[in-house]
Amino acid sequence: MTLDTVKHAAETPDTDQPWAELGLKQDEYERVREILGRRPTGAELAMYSVMWSEHCSYKSSKVHLKQFGQKVPENDAMLVGIGENAGVVDVGQGYAVTFKVESHNHPSYVEPYQGAATGVGGIVRDIIAMGARPVAVVDPLRFGAADHPDTKRVLPGVVAGIGGYGNCLGLPNIGGEVVFDACYQGNPLVNAGAIGVMRHEDIHLAKASGAGNKVILYGARTGGDGIGGASILASETFDDAKPSKRPAVQVGDPFQEKLLIECTLEAFAEKLVVGIQDLGAAGLSCATSELASNGSGGMRVELDDVPLRDSTLSPEEILMSESQERMCAVVEPEKVERFLAICEKWDVTATVIGEVTDGDRLEIYWHGEKIVDVDPKTVAHEGPVYERPYARPAWQDALQADDAGKLPRPRTGDELREQVLKLVASPNQASKSWITSQYDHFVQGGTVLAQPEDAGMIRIDETTGLGVAIATDGNGRYAKLDPYHGAQLALAESYRNVAATGAKPLAISDCLNFGSPEDPAVMWQFSEAVRGLADGCLELGTPVTGGNVSLYNQTGEAAIHPTPVVAVLGVIDDVSRRTPIAFADEGHLLYLLGDTKDELGGSAWSQVVHDHLGGLPPQVDLGREKLLAEILISASRDGMVDAAHDLSDGGLIQALVESCLRGGKGARIVVPDELDPFVLLFSESAGRAIVAVPRSEELRFTDMCGARGLPATRIGVVDGDTIDVQGQFTLPLSDLRAAHEATIPSLFA
C-alpha cells in the first residue's frame, strides 16, 4: 500500500475515504476538504475525525457553554479561565489552585475497573499540565438500582479502579458522591475530579511558542489501545446490541503516572518547560494540534520518533492512540538535555519528536514523507458548531403536575420512626464507608476533612494553615423535574457544603452529564441547566473555571436524568478553624438555620417511601444561600459553632443522624410550634443547615443571625445516646448505626 502523503492526496482527489466509519458526518467531511483545498490524507482524516468528535469539540454544547464566559461574576480570584486544561484560581498567600471534573462514563460501563482507573489518570494529568502538584481527588458516581445484578458488576469494579489508581498515585480521595437510580442502569456516571496547588509563578499553559523549541513526548510508549476510544465512545449512544462498537479498552498504569507527576514537577521546578499538554482523548492528534494552535508558531513532528509498544502501528493509529500516561512538553533546545536527564532519573521514557517552527502549519512526517499539513486551529478550535434543536418535552407538564404533596404521610410517631429507619438505610442515604474506606484519605499528610464530611479540606501551607475545600453535588431527580432550578440546586448544595466547613466558596467546575443531543428534549434539559448554572454562578459570585460535557448518556431511547454535577472550591485562611459535622459534645445547642417549607418534590422520602418522582423541586433562593454561607463562615472564624451540617436530600433527619453517628452522641429535638413534625424532619427546603453551638456562644451566635436576618431556630440539644424527637419517637444510635451502615456492605461486600 502506498503511503497516503499530502502529495498523494492532492493527486488523488477521488479516493474513497472512511469518514463515516470514523464518525464524521458528510458535511463535516466536505468542510475538511474545503479547509484543506484537497482531500485529507488518511492521517489528517484521523486527526479531524477524533478532534471534531462531540467529546473533543463540544460541537453540540458550545453555543450554550458560551454563557459561562458571558455571565461572569466580579471575582478577582480567577487567574486562568475556561479554555485551558483546567481553570486556576488565586487562593491567597501567593498560592493558586487548579481543579476540574471529568467524565469517564462509557468506558467504565464496558470495563469498570480500567474505565474508572483511567478516568482518575486523565483528570490528574490535566492538573499536572497546569503546573500544579495534584493534592486530592474526588469521585462523583451514579449507578443503576442498587439491587440490580449489573450494579454488582459495575460498582465494585469502579470503586476498586478509582482506589487502585488514586491510592497508587498517592492522592487522598476526599469527597464525591454515590447515587443509585434505575435511570443509570445501562449508563453509569463515573466522574472524577482533581485539585492541584502551585505558586502563581508556576502556572503553565498548553502552548508551543518559540521557533526551534523542541517538542518532547514522555511517559508510556504508544500502543494500539483505545484507538478512537474515549472520544468516539463518548460521542455516541451506547448500544449494547453492537459489540463491534466497543473499541479497545485502555489499561492504566498508575505507577507510570506517579513517575510522570514527579518528573514533570521537577522539570517545572527547574523552569525547563515553555508549554505543556497532557495526552488524553485523541492522544497525539489533540496534543500536537492544541499546542500548535495555542502557540505563536507552527510545529513539525517526526512521527517515526514516537516510542511504540507495538511496532506495527500505522501513522493514523499512532495519531489516534489513547494510550495512557503520556505528556508532551515544549522545551528550549539548550534545556533539552537537562529535561531528558530528569526523565531518566525517574525511569520515564522521553523522546524529542519535533520542534516549533516559524510558520503557522502543523506538519507531520512519516518515513521522511509529509503526511499532515494543516492549520492546527482548524483541527483544535474551529470544529463544527451545531445549533441543535431543543424543545421542552411534552411530558414535562404532567411530571410537574404530579405533586409529591398528595403522597400519604406518616401520621403517628411510630410511623415516623419507621420511615426514618427506612430512609437512613436506603441505598442513597446509607453510609458509603464501605466504598470510601477503599480510598486512601491520609496520604500527603494534608487532609483536614474527608468523607463523610460536608466537603473535603486540604491544608496547603503548613506554616500559615491556609487550606482549600471542595464539594461536588448534583441531584438528577431535581434536574429532571426542573433542569434550570435543578442545576442551581446542585450549585447551591455544593456551595453550602463548602461553607459549612468554614471555607469561603470561590469558584466552580462542572461535569454536565446528559442524554443524546440529537433528542430535542435532552437538548432542552441541557440548555436549561447551563442557563441555570450560569445565572446561579453570576448571582453567587462564583465563576465557572472549566468543566466537561458528557452527552449520549442513554440506553436506547431512554436518557438518564439530566445530571449536572457541580464542584465548588473554597478557601480557608486557617484550617484549625474548620467546622466538622460531628456532634461530639453533650449540651451543645442545636440551631436550625433557614426556613423549612413543605417541599417534598423529588425528595429522598418520596423516592424511598413511595418510589415517586414528580412535582417541583425545592425553591431556590441564592440570596439566602449567600447569607447562610456568610453566617457559617463567620461562625467558624469566630469559634461560635463546634459542628455544622448542611441539609439536603433526606432533610433534617438525615443530617441529624449523620452528625450524631459521626460524633457518637445523641440529640433531643423539640418540634417548633409552627411546624409539622413530618415536614420538619423530611422536607428538603434549600438554604438550610444545622449547627451545634456551645452554650457560652449562644448569645453571640443568635445576635449575629438576628442582625443579619437569617432565621435561626433552636430545635434541641446534643444529649444521650438516642435521637429523641419529643412527643414522636426515640431511636437508639445503635439501631440507627446498624440501619445506616449495613446496607451497602450487604449489597456489595
Added chain:
Amino acid sequence: MARVVVDVMLKPEILDPQGQAVQRALPRLGFEGIGDVRQGKRFELEVEGPVDDAALARIHEMAETFLANTVIEDFTVHVEDQAGS
C-alpha cells in the same frame, strides 16, 4: 478429583504494566536476555466428578464469563497432566 487449569493473560495489544515492571527490573538484577515478560493469572480448579467434554465446556463458559474479562483478556483451559508438569 482432577485438576483443570485456566490461564488468563492480557490480550497482546493491551498494556501489561505488571509484566513491564518485571521486565525492566530483570537487567538490574543481573538477568539478561529476556525480550518480553507478560504477567497473567493462573486458576487451578479441582473438579469433582469426571472431566468429560460437558465439564470442560462448562469450565470454558466459566472462564469466558467470569474468570477472564474478555474485553481485555484471553484464556486457555487445560486438564493438568497427572504426572505434574
Added chain:
Amino acid sequence: MARVVVDVMLKPEILDPQGQAVQRALPRLGFEGIGDVRQGKRFELEVEGPVDDAALARIHEMAETFLANTVIEDFTVHVEDQAGS
C-alpha cells in the same frame, strides 16, 4: 524466540482468599462441582537465544529469588510447547 513459563502458586498451607472468593462465587453463577480454586500468577518470558540447560538454570534462579517469594509461594518452570497448549 522461545517462551518459558513460570507458574507461581501460594503454598498449599497458605490461605488464598482470591481463590476462595472465586470458589464462593461459582455456585451463585450456576457453576457447580468445583471443589477448590487456587489463584496464582503466570509469567510468560520470551527468551532471546537458545533455551538450553544454562538458560533454564538462570530462569530457575530468577524465579526463586525474584518472581516467587519462597516464604509463601511455590513455582514451576516449563518451556512452552511450540504448538501452543
Added chain:
Amino acid sequence: MTARIGVITFPGTLDDRDTQRAVRLAGAEAVPLWHRDKDLKQVDAVVLPGGFSYGDYLRAGAISRFSPVMETVIEQARGGLPVLGICNGFQVLTETHLLPGAMLRNDSLHFVCRDQKLRVENAGTAWTADYTAGQEISVPLKNIDGRYVADERTLDMLEAEGRVAFRYLTEGDSADGYGNPNGSLRDIAGVTNEAGNVVGLMPHPEHAVEPLIGTGRTDGLGFFTSILKKLVNA
C-alpha cells in the same frame, strides 16, 4: 547536635514527604535518600516509608528490595543501624529477610483505609521506647497487601522472643477502629528483629503526628521521638 534520620524514596514511594515531616516534628533532621544511591549520607537511622514502590506490581516490595540503597541498608542494619519500615517499607524489609514472614493480599481483597487500634507489645525496640508495653494507640491503616503470614514455627518463635511488636486490637467495635483488618496471622501488625533495631509495621505512625490532620490524633509521634532520644542519648 540532633539526629539525622534518612527517609528513602523508591519509584512509587508515596509517604516520603510525610515521613520527613514526622521526623522534623519530632525534632530530628530528615535526610532524603534516593534508591539509586548506595550512600546513606551518614544518617543515624533509616525509615522506609509507605507507598506502592514499582506499583507493587510483582509483589509489594519485591522490586525495591534489589535497589542499590538497600544493599547498604541490609549491610548496616545487620550491624545495628536502626531501620523502620512502614507499610510498603515493612513489605520491603520482609522481602529482604531482615524481618521474617511475608505480606499477602488482605482477606477482604479490598484496600482498607481507616483509623486502627493497636497494642504496643514490645516497648523495648529502638522505635518504641517512648511507649509502654501494652499501651493502646490509634494510627491510620491503609493498604491492600497487609495480611502478615509466616509458618507456625516462625510465629511461635516471634511470640517466644517477644518480637511481635504490634498487634491489631480485636475486642471492640470496628466503627471505633477495632478488629483485625486484613486477616494477619495472630493479629500481627508489626514485628522486630532480634536486636530490636529493625522494626516493621503496616499501620502509618507518620500520619498520626498532628492534631488537625488525618484522624486528628498524635499517637504515632512516639516512633520518631523514641528513635531521637535513643540516638541523642547514645
